[in-house]
Amino acid sequence: MTETNDTRPHMPLGLALRGYTGIIQHLSAKDAGSALSEIELESRLIELGFVEGARVEVLHEGLVGRDPIAVRVDNITIAVRRREAMAIIVA
Amino acid sequence: MELPLLHLALVGTPNSGKTSLFNALTGSRQKVANYPGVTVERKEGFFVTPLGRQVSVVDLPGTYSLRGRSPDEEITRDFVLGKATGETVPDLVLCVADSTNLRLTIRLLLELKRTGRPMILVLNMFDIASRRGISVDVERLAKELGVPVVTSIAVRKGGTADLLALTDEISAKLAAEPQENSWRALGVAELRATQREADRIIADCVSLPARPDTWTARIDAVVLHPVGGLIVLALILFVMFQAVFAWAQPLMDLLNNGFDALGEFVHATLPAGLFQSFLQNGVISGVGSVIVFLPQIIIIFLFILLLEDFGYMARAAFLMDRIMGGAGLHGRAFIPLLSSFACAIPGIMATRVIDNKRDRLTTILIAPLMTCSARIPVYTLIISAFIPAKDVWGFINLQGLVMFGLYATGIASALAVSFLIKFFMLRDYAPAPFMLELPDYKMPRLKSIAIGVYTRAKMFLHRAGTTIFSMMVLIWFLASFPQPPAGATEPAIDFSLAAIIGKALEPLLAPVGFNWQIAVALIPGMAAREVAVAALGTVYAIEGGKEAAEQIGQVLSTKWSLATALSMLAWYIFAPQCASTLAVIRRETGSWTWMATTFAYMLVLAYAASLVTYNVAVALGAG
Ligand SMILES: Nc1nc2c(ncn2[C@@H]2O[C@H](COP(=O)(O)OP(=O)(O)OP(=O)(O)O)[C@@H](O)[C@H]2O)c(=O)[nH]1
Numbered sequence: 171m172t173e174t175n176d177t178r179p180h181m182p183l184g185l186a187l188r189g190y191t192g193i194i195q196h197l198s199a200k201d202a203g204s205a206l207s208e209i210e211l212e213s214r215l216i217e218l219g220f221v222e223g224a225r226v227e228v229l230h231e232g233l234v235g236r237d238p239i240a241v242r243v244d245n246i247t248i249a250v251r252r253r254e255a256m257a258i259i260v261a
Numbered sequence: 262m263e264l265p266l267l268h269l270a271l272v273g274t275p276n277s278g279k280t281s282l283f284n285a286l287t288g289s290r291q292k293v294a295n296y297p298g299v300t301v302e303r304k305e306g307f308f309v310t311p312l313g314r315q316v317s318v319v320d321l322p323g324t325y326s327l328r329g330r331s332p333d334e335e336i337t338r339d340f341v342l343g344k345a346t347g348e349t350v351p352d353l354v355l356c357v358a359d360s361t362n363l364r365l366t367i368r369l370l371l372e373l374k375r376t377g378r379p380m381i382l383v384l385n386m387f388d389i390a391s392r393r394g395i396s397v398d399v400e401r402l403a404k405e406l407g408v409p410v411v412t413s414i415a416v417r418k419g420g421t422a423d424l425l426a427l428t429d430e431i432s433a434k435l436a437a438e439p440q441e442n443s444w445r446a447l448g449v450a451e452l453r454a455t456q457r458e459a460d461r462i463i464a465d466c467v468s469l470p471a472r473p474d475t476w477t478a479r480i481d482a483v484v485l486h487p488v489g490g491l492i493v494l495a496l497i498l499f500v501m502f503q504a505v506f507a508w509a510q511p512l513m514d515l516l517n518n519g520f521d522a523l524g525e526f527v528h529a530t531l532p533a534g535l536f537q538s539f540l541q542n543g544v545i546s547g548v549g550s551v552i553v554f555l556p557q558i559i560i561i562f563l564f565i566l567l568l569e570d571f572g573y574m575a576r577a578a579f580l581m582d583r584i585m586g587g588a589g590l591h592g593r594a595f596i597p598l599l600s601s602f603a604c605a606i607p608g609i610m611a612t613r614v615i616d617n618k619r620d621r622l623t624t625i626l627i628a629p630l631m632t633c634s635a636r637i638p639v640y641t642l643i644i645s646a647f648i649p650a651k652d653v654w655g656f657i658n659l660q661g662l663v664m665f666g667l668y669a670t671g672i673a674s675a676l677a678v679s680f681l682i683k684f685f686m687l688r689d690y691a692p693a694p695f696m697l698e699l700p701d702y703k704m705p706r707l708k709s710i711a712i713g714v715y716t717r718a719k720m721f722l723h724r725a726g727t728t729i730f731s732m733m734v735l736i737w738f739l740a741s742f743p744q745p746p747a748g749a750t751e752p753a754i755d756f757s758l759a760a761i762i763g764k765a766l767e768p769l770l771a772p773v774g775f776n777w778q779i780a781v782a783l784i785p786g787m788a789a790r791e792v793a794v795a796a797l798g799t800v801y802a803i804e805g806g807k808e809a810a811e812q813i814g815q816v817l818s819t820k821w822s823l824a825t826a827l828s829m830l831a832w833y834i835f836a837p838q839c840a841s842t843l844a845v846i847r848r849e850t851g852s853w854t855w856m857a858t859t860f861a862y863m864l865v866l867a868y869a870a871s872l873v874t875y876n877v878a879v880a881l882g883a884g
Pocket residue numbers: 273274275276277278279280281282292293294295296297298299300301321322323324385386387388389413414415416417570703706
């Protein structure tokens with residue numbers, strides 16, 4: 171689970187469109203603009219399995235502003251809003 | 262020697278099957294459904310192991326960590342850490358995992374180990390894991406984790422045999438002296454390290470084939486489609502409300518005729534007098550008029566239970582998140598609000614999964630606006646009496662359409678109230694995050710649906726037999742005494758206490774078109790909304806005297822104007838007529854103020870809505 175994808179540019183998962191697949195590079199909660207504190211947001215993301223090296227795929231998006239998104243993280247599906255997904259840097 | 266009671270606790274990530282396991286072990290019927298956050302209270306049950314050890318087991322809300330972010334997670338944390346007042350710390354913690362999804366549970370287990378409580382890892386849903394070709398090296402996993410591991414299938418007969426055997430084995434050698442508790446809330450770095458460790462252990466002990474659940478993917482492609490998904494959701498709700506009306510009708514007619522026959526039988530066999538009047542008017546016309554609605558109650562519960570068991574609820578929350586966000590509601594509020602269609606009480610309890618206090622409060626305040634099943638009798642009664650049962654566009658039942666309209670008005674006003682709360686009271690509101698696991702679909706289990714429907718039907722009948730029955734006795738008494746003086750020419754009921762009370766209230770309610778009979782019915786309706794129907798049944802039956810064998814619906818259509826009927830419908834969309842709901846609001850918000858606020862705002866809305874409806878209807882010539 172320590173794969174990296176050095177060839178691709180890093181981007182926040184919050185900007186990824188449906189069909190995107192990638193590997194989590196790191197978490198960066200301070201840029202996300204979430205209502206949660208940095209530590210709280212990061213803890214919650216980790217608790218749902220968003221850790222470095224995990225494979226993610228954007229499966230579905232909502233109607234309004236393509237938000238929220240349903241993300242496959244390894245073998246479970248999590249719904250998150252794009253705002254919080256901005257804290258997840260993928261490549 | 263009698264061994265002391267062994268205390269077990271079920272801890273695990275949401276939706277891993279803790280409650281299913283609890284039910285399997287203790288033979289209870291606690292609520293099980295396929296979405297995270299079903300259990301929001303601790304529930305204790307008892308059983309005896311194969312070797313005869315007496316065991317108490319506590320089912321707890323699911324949680325991803327012991328941090329306790331929301332009220333339900335706090336319950337679990339406090340119980341496991343022994344912080345809950347008056348609780349014993351569990352002797353043995355059963356950490357329940359969904360075998361198809363071990364990452365999060367193993368991390369939780371590593372965190373739980375720090376509490377020093379003896380523990381077993383239960384690999385539940387092992388049937389699904391095997392079907393998907395997931396294989397677990399149980400022995401190696403136990404060694405790596407330093408915790409005994411056992412597989413289980415909570416929903417299959419005998420699926421917990423291994424767990425029971427292991428419990429016996431372990432409880433025999435449990436150390437008496439307490440272990441040290443070195444738990445403290447994990448920092449981000451520790452959390453990350455724990456997840457890494459968990460992932461390493463899983464990589465060593467579990468082989469995951471690349472065979473994901475293709476059914477879930479296929480269904481989600483339709484159900485979570487940005488546009489198609491919303492259409493599907495609207496269709497499901499529409500069919501549900503149509504069904505409540507259209508499918509239940511034959512059965513309801515049957516029940517209705519049964520009660521009529523019973524009433525006539527009593528009338529014919531018993532000598533005229535107080536006892537005959539009590540049975541015929543109080544019991545049969547009153548309580549009977551409520552029981553008639555059982556088929557409808559069953560249909561609405563059937564729909565909700567099927568959606569819950571299938572795994573659709575979390576999807577609906579996903580689809581509605583941004584749409585409800587526009588009205589200042591959180592996506593997680595969707596499931597509590599949809600449950601409120603059955604009854605606001607479990608709906609309000611279910612808001613415990615919402616971690617943000619304001620989001621939770623807003624949801625609690627508007628949950629009673631969702632049309633609960635207790636309003637169905639009132640709506641149905643009035644609709645069948647006043648709205649013609651014809652089809653529009655060939656296939657839609659007009660009565661069903663009106664019903665749908667009433668539900669829609671309830672929803673719209675809930676959204677409007679929430680919007681106002683956000684706008685006026687919680688101005689500095691920042692949207693709390695929405696993060697929700699979308700579980701794989703599961704085929705609804707016939708047995709659990711049957712049990713669910715049966716439990717609800719029993720509750721409804723029980724209420725009819727207790728609350729509603731006692732209210733009916735009261736109403737019958739009020740409507741029958743004092744008896745008219747000899748030689749009086751007016752109807753007997755005009756001399757009764759009920760008429761005196763009703764007429765005292767009439768001036769207040771006359772502007773919205775309610776007569777004194779309605780005023781009398783509204784008060785006991787506080788105990789349970791259906792009582793209003795029963796009360797009208799009794800009051801009109803006594804008033805009608807001999808020809809009371811007539812059904813209450815027919816009586817209403819001759820006694821009320823259309824404007825009054827519409828006004829009554831409008832009243833019931835809003836009216837805060839349920840003492841138990843108010844009590845739950847008081848308990849869950851911990852404040853009398855919020856309870857009083859709910860009562861006041863709903864009453865004001867009800868009065869205003871009825872006032873407008875009545876006057877518009879009269880102006881349009883329906884007076
Ligand atoms: N096939 C299968 N399904 C199971 C098993 N155990 C539970 N389920 C199903 O999994 C879903 C969740 O079960 P629950 O018992 O409600 O889960 P829970 O852990 O109590 O969930 P929360 O109260 O939300 O934390 C339900 O649809 C169950 O029918 C199992 O061993 N095999």
